[in-house]
Amino acid sequence: MIPIHRDLAAHSFYHLEHVGLQGKSCQGLACFLAREADPARWAKLAHDPAPVYCLGQCYQAPASHGNTTPPYCEVHAEETVLLGNVLAGGVRHLEHYQAGGGGAGLRQALALGPQAVLQALDASGLRGRGGAGYPTGAKWRKVAQHDTTRKYVVANADEGDPGAFSDRMLMEADPFRLIEAMLIAGVTVGATHGIIYLRQEYDGAAAVLRDALAQAYSAGWLGQRVAGSAHCFDLELVVGHGSYLCGEETAMLNAIEGRRPEARLRPPQITDHGLQGVPTLVNNVETLCAIPWIMQHGAARYAALGTDGSTGTKLLSLSSLFRRPGLYEVEFGISLRTIVEMLGQGVRRGKLTGLMVGGPLAGLLPPSQFDTLLDYSAMQAAGGAVGHGGVLAVTDATSIAELVAHVFRFGALESCGKCTPCHLGSPELARMATQAAAGQRGDGQRWRALVEALAATSLCGHGRGLAEFAQSIARHYPEELASCFI
Numbered sequence: 001m002i003p004i005h006r007d008l009a010a011h012s013f014y015h016l017e018h019v020g021l022q023g024k025s026c027q028g029l030a031c032f033l034a035r036e037a038d039p040a041r042w043a044k045l046a047h048d049p050a051p052v053y054c055l056g057q058c059y060q061a062p063a064s065h066g067n068t069t070p071p072y073c074e075v076h077a078e079e080t081v082l083l084g085n086v087l088a089g090g091v092r093h094l095e096h097y098q099a100g101g102g103g104a105g106l107r108q109a110l111a112l113g114p115q116a117v118l119q120a121l122d123a124s125g126l127r128g129r130g131g132a133g134y135p136t137g138a139k140w141r142k143v144a145q146h147d148t149t150r151k152y153v154v155a156n157a158d159e160g161d162p163g164a165f166s167d168r169m170l171m172e173a174d175p176f177r178l179i180e181a182m183l184i185a186g187v188t189v190g191a192t193h194g195i196i197y198l199r200q201e202y203d204g205a206a207a208v209l210r211d212a213l214a215q216a217y218s219a220g221w222l223g224q225r226v227a228g229s230a231h232c233f234d235l236e237l238v239v240g241h242g243s244y245l246c247g248e249e250t251a252m253l254n255a256i257e258g259r260r261p262e263a264r265l266r267p268p269q270i271t272d273h274g275l276q277g278v279p280t281l282v283n284n285v286e287t288l289c290a291i292p293w294i295m296q297h298g299a300a301r302y303a304a305l306g307t308d309g310s311t312g313t314k315l316l317s318l319s320s321l322f323r324r325p326g327l328y329e330v331e332f333g334i335s336l337r338t339i340v341e342m343l344g345q346g347v348r349r350g351k352l353t354g355l356m357v358g359g360p361l362a363g364l365l366p367p368s369q370f371d372t373l374l375d376y377s378a379m380q381a382a383g384g385a386v387g388h389g390g391v392l393a394v395t396d397a398t399s400i401a402e403l404v405a406h407v408f409r410f411g412a413l414e415s416c417g418k419c420t421p422c423h424l425g426s427p428e429l430a431r432m433a434t435q436a437a438a439g440q441r442g443d444g445q446r447w448r449a450l451v452e453a454l455a456a457t458s459l460c461g462h463g464r465g466l467a468e469f470a471q472s473i474a475r476h477y478p479e480e481l482a483s484c485f486i
């Protein structure tokens with residue numbers, strides 16, 4: 001990549017720059033919902049000038065940095081697409097990865113050539129797992145069609161959604177799968193350079209990836225003549241400095257370029273004009289990690305899993321309030337009730353009042369909606385989203401007003417400030433919700449007007465997501481919301 005010096009204006013953006021993670025406790029949503037397990041620690045966190053929102057340990061919330069106990073893992077699908085090496089305890093040496101069949105997907109992609117790989121991705125029905133669910137084959141084709149010498153492939157490893165730890169586990173336990181997927185992406189779309197953009201909070205994953213990249217270079221997997229082919233591909237790791245918004249792909253590209261990580265106006269789409277102005281493919285870690293399996297076992301076998309519009313498997317991160325929290329690979333089409341009762345085995349204390357699937361911006365679904373199937377369309381129709389697959393149990397230990405206040409305080413802190421409805425609206429909504437949680441009823445008309453403005457005029461998915469969360473509360477918890485406002 002052409003080196004760019006870090007813009008001075010970028011420094012003030014990050015809340016973890018020059019701040020170590022040592023001794024930090026997490027203030028993410030899963031830890032907030034589990035705060036009654038350690039109320040004294042939670043009370044102290046209110047004064048932390050550099051808060052950490054999600055350490056990716058939501059299965060053992062309230063969480064602190066340095067606890068490396070892995071989550072319970074289980075597969076609930078006809079085929080194990082993603083978690084094989086995670087269940088084996090991790091594969092961190094390239095020879096072991098290859099001995100277990102790793103590399104077959106890359107060999108198949110090199111043998112097939114770009115057009116056939118793109119057709120296979122279309123046929124697999126794979127959709128992006130980073131939140132938006134965009135068809136992966138269509139996105140790769142948009143980058144591949146550009147006849148330019150410089151293009152980039154970027155893995156979005158920011159996993160900022162509080163409640164999700166699936167990408168962390170994939171990177172820590174199966175780093176070569178991600179590298180193999182990025183090589184397949186590079187040779188298919190015609191990019192010779194890739195970047196893994198990783199959040200600072202995942203220092204364990206950073207260490208594993210650095211070592212894996214070094215192994216891949218010395219074995220000739222990366223660099224000139226990739227795996228003995230005519231292609232060359234360089235891959236580097238870029239570590240962030242603490243910002244949820246850097247998970248939004250245009251903000252992430254600005255961050256990599258050394259600019260303030262504010263969301264960019266679209267069009268142009270980044271598949272045409274992305275990193276340093278050239279066509280760029282951005283995919284989430286979990287999306288990428290499914291691709292070696294699809295190449296090795298065939299698109300039809302992948303498409304046979306799940307439902308018609310939501311094929312394949314999805315990783316779900318179940319939070320600590322479940323009796324059996326952990327990382328689950330499931331087929332699309334499983335019901336929320338099965339997730340709660342069979343996988344999570346119910347909640348360990350209190351009464352379950354709702355389920356947040358897919359992070360804080362994805363909405364809250366009450367028990368009356370638990371027959372909804374995990375499927376992109378079905379979740380959307382119910383007022384939720386598949387999102388990134390974090391599954392947070394909300395219990396009666398947290399009132400709806402307290403939950404809304406926490407989500408909006410998080411949303412306001414992470415707003416990039418580029419557009420007014422989110423820059424000014426989210427702190428005002430956070431203030432109103434915080435007052436309501438403290439028993440002071442606010443102006444309901446003003447609340448609704450601000451939420452409407454956020455939904456209709458926000459520049460990126462952060463503001464729109466906050467509005468969708470507020471709208472799902474209005475739809476499913478009207479009485480609780482009415483009690484907050486006059």
Ligand SMILES: Cc1cc2nc3c(=O)[nH]c(=O)nc-3n(C[C@H](O)[C@H](O)[C@H](O)COP(=O)(O)O)c2cc1C
Nearest residue numbers: 128129130156158159160247248249283284287461
């Ligand atoms: C506020 C915000 C935060 C996001 N955070 C992430 C993230 O942490 N990881 C991720 O893969 N995608 C995240 N996304 C989605 C990305 O912008 C992008 O759609 C995704 O990385 C594309 O990859 P996919 O097609 O494989 O899903 C976020 C989007 C928004 C609006």
Ligand code: SF4
Nearest residue numbers: 417418419422460463
């Ligand atoms: S919606 Fe919020 S995060 Fe997105 S561009 Fe506007 S201010 Fe930035």
